[in-house]
Amino acid sequence: MTTSTLVPVFAALGDETRWGILVALGEGDASASALAGRLPVTRQAIAKHLAVLQEVGLVESVRVGRELRYRVLGAQLSEAARRLDRIGAEWDRRLAGIKRIAEEL
Amino acid sequence: MTTSTLVPVFAALGDETRWGILVALGEGDASASALAGRLPVTRQAIAKHLAVLQEVGLVESVRVGRELRYRVLGAQLSEAARRLDRIGAEWDRRLAGIKRIAEEL
DNA sequence: GTTTAATGCAACTATTCGGTTGCAGTAATC
DNA sequence: GATTACTGCAACCGAATAGTTGCATTAAAC
Incomplete structure (x- = not known):
């Protein structure tokens, strides 16, 4: 059960502004500047969030002319x-096992 | 797509120590004091983490005598x-649609 | 080539967060 | 009832984070 790369992904998903960015990107690829026009934070703040999202592999960037589009x-x-x-299911299985054992006592 | 209650859950899952607690609890229910014996942080730190996890509904507590057991x-x-x-699938569907439209131009 | 519009970088601030120590409260146990 | 062992609360600390402003840079457009 390797949670090594998983935890940072959840940390990235644990921020409302980043969800706002993801939802906006869901409408179509966009640059940090374009996103700044739709969200209530500055372009630089968005750029930082995009860096976090890219770091954990939730978005990727493509250069298009002089802008950097994110997808x-x-x-x-x-x-x-x-x-x-799978982790959740595993825990339920174990708990069921523990409960069964407890009931057999 | 109500992400309202979802984001705090991911925020809670975005911490290594909390995963340590969850994994330890996977071995069976335990109190904050008991967990402190297994993890490299103090009981009070664990208590705070358990409060976070309980807040978002990932664990629940039961009083057993003078101890509070978490599950x-x-x-x-x-x-x-x-x-x-479902959100990921939705995004893939939209992106596929956008791609198709782009290819038809 | 100058202008324009995008990104990149750096410094700074306020808040949140993970963690600690210390002590008060409370409920079993002997 | 005194002791023991757990929980609860509060203050404090350092690091990380979300956000800002300001300026430099780079590349398209005219």
């Missing part, structure tokens, strides 16, 4: 979801 | 995973 990587979200679900 | 709620993890997966 959401939905597959990475699904991957994190899959791993989380 | 992991794996189903909550799975629920969060399910919601995350």
